[in-house]
Amino acid sequence: METLPFGHPSIVSRIFRDKRVLRESYLPPTLPGRESQIEDFEALLSPLHYNEPVPHILFIGKTGTGKTAVVKQILARKEAEFKDSFIRFEYINCSRANTAYRVFYKLNRIFGILVPPSGLPFDVLYDRFFEALSRSKIRLVVILDEIDIPSKRGDRLLYSLSRINSELDEETTSLTIVGIANTVNFLDRLDERARSSFNPAVIYFPPYNADELQAILLQRARLGLRDGTWEEGAINYIAAKIARESGDARRAIDVLRMAAEIAEKENSIKLTVEHAKKAMDAVSEQELGLAIRSLPLHHRFVLLAIAKLLASGDERPGTGKIYRSYLTITRMHMAEPLTMRRVSGIINELASQGLIETKMSYGGAYGNTKVVTSIIVAPERALKLLGSVAMR
Numbered sequence: 001m002e003t004l005p006f007g008h009p010s011i012v013s014r015i016f017r018d019k020r021v022l023r024e025s026y027l028p029p030t031l032p033g034r035e036s037q038i039e040d041f042e043a044l045l046s047p048l049h050y051n052e053p054v055p056h057i058l059f060i061g062k063t064g065t066g067k068t069a070v071v072k073q074i075l076a077r078k079e080a081e082f083k084d085s086f087i088r089f090e091y092i093n094c095s096r097a098n099t100a101y102r103v104f105y106k107l108n109r110i111f112g113i114l115v116p117p118s119g120l121p122f123d124v125l126y127d128r129f130f131e132a133l134s135r136s137k138i139r140l141v142v143i144l145d146e147i148d149i150p151s152k153r154g155d156r157l158l159y160s161l162s163r164i165n166s167e168l169d170e171e172t173t174s175l176t177i178v179g180i181a182n183t184v185n186f187l188d189r190l191d192e193r194a195r196s197s198f199n200p201a202v203i204y205f206p207p208y209n210a211d212e213l214q215a216i217l218l219q220r221a222r223l224g225l226r227d228g229t230w231e232e233g234a235i236n237y238i239a240a241k242i243a244r245e246s247g248d249a250r251r252a253i254d255v256l257r258m259a260a261e262i263a264e265k266e267n268s269i270k271l272t273v274e275h276a277k278k279a280m281d282a283v284s285e286q287e288l289g290l291a292i293r294s295l296p297l298h299h300r301f302v303l304l305a306i307a308k309l310l311a312s313g314d315e316r317p318g319t320g321k322i323y324r325s326y327l328t329i330t331r332m333h334m335a336e337p338l339t340m341r342r343v344s345g346i347i348n349e350l351a352s353q354g355l356i357e358t359k360m361s362y363g364g365a366y367g368n369t370k371v372v373t374s375i376i377v378a379p380e381r382a383l384k385l386l387g388s389v390a391m392r
């Protein structure tokens with residue numbers, strides 16, 4: 001039994017044991033559901049133990065499937081194993097601007113070469129790094145996380161890095177790229193040169209199913225929440241819901257944290273399914289709110305058209321109906337409408353962002369058509385959120 005510090009009862013949380021465990025940055029002791037990916041990754045890295053080169057590797061999987069978590073965990077382990085050896089690991093997140101430069105800036109720094117943070121021609125950075133690496137006789141493993149964000153530069157970066165090996169003495173020196181991408185067709189989108197010189201072994205990270213999410217959430221609950229303050233049913237509810245809509249562990253953990261916060265705010269002694277339900281809605285709403293703000297104007301119009309149709313009781317509007325509603329909306333906002341084909345593309349994009357769900361409807365009056373079945377929040381809420389952003 002904890003004693004409340006006298007005079008500061010609010011400091012002690014009733015439900016949370018350690019809130020950090022439910023934050024994004026926390027790296028748990030094990031990663032349930034990712035055993036086979038970890039095994040494959042370690043097998044691919046095993047030549048390092050015999051001082052042999054390792055092939056390039058690519059992690060592919062949608063957001064929240066544990067790619068960064070797996071790489072961080074293995075990295076910590078391998079860095080300890082290979083301490084004081086000629087093997088080096090370097091983790092770089094590519095999601096910031098001017099990536100190729102930044103990557104080579106960091107790569108040069110491994111060898112103690114300090115280049116200015118901007119301004120030098122790319123070739124100069126490349127040559128300095130190449131010379132230092134050739135002389136060093138090390139095996140370097142460079143992890144490029146979120147490599148699909150800078151699309152154009154990604155090609156050049158991958159091409160220039162992955163062809164380095166052919167110019168190194170592979171008996172002693174090599175460079176392995178571990179790329180991490182969440183666009184599932186990332187390889188197809190690379191240009192031919194980059195693809196053929198990179199040519200990675202691919203490790204696929206599928207979305208988590210309900211059992212896996214349950215294991216992930218149970219681990220967080222046991223570590224981060226107090227004993228006896230949460231119902232396992234609440235966890236099962238979140239796991240089942242998220243598995244159905246995305247299989248995204250980040251989102252599942254966000255919902256659990258939000259559920260605990262809600263339970264606490266309500267002064268409840270236990271986190272229940274009711275809290276989990278409220279948290280699901282709150283997190284979806286937050287997410288939709290954020291997403292809407294970064295959507296281009298016509299995506300907003302299309303989403304508005306869908307929300308209006310769903311709110312008016314149309315259960316599964318098809319592309320044609322959505323397009324007509326979209327035309328009315330563009331007219332109201334005095335905007336030039338896009339073609340039906342383009343709007344159909346926007347519907348697909350909204351679905352792949354997880355903001356709406358679609359389904360093929362076969363053999364109706366119009367043959368096979370795509371219909372929208374839901375928005376991630378109640379359509380009335382969606383209308384309200386859309387009403388709060390400017391339609392300009």
Ligand SMILES: Nc1ncnc2c1ncn2[C@@H]1O[C@H](COP(=O)(O)OP(=O)(O)OP(=O)(O)O)[C@@H](O)[C@H]1O
Pocket residue numbers: 023024025026027028030031032033034061062063064065066067068069070181182216249250253
């Ligand atoms: N198998 C797992 N066990 C425990 N926690 C996990 C597991 N997979 C993911 N997580 C947690 O979920 C969150 C998201 O995971 P992670 O950052 O690895 O996703 P990602 O695949 O890199 O996604 P993105 O493509 O958006 O970068 C992190 O907080 C991570 O610790």
Ligand SMILES: [Mg+2]
Pocket residue numbers: 067068069145
């Ligand atoms: Mg990641």
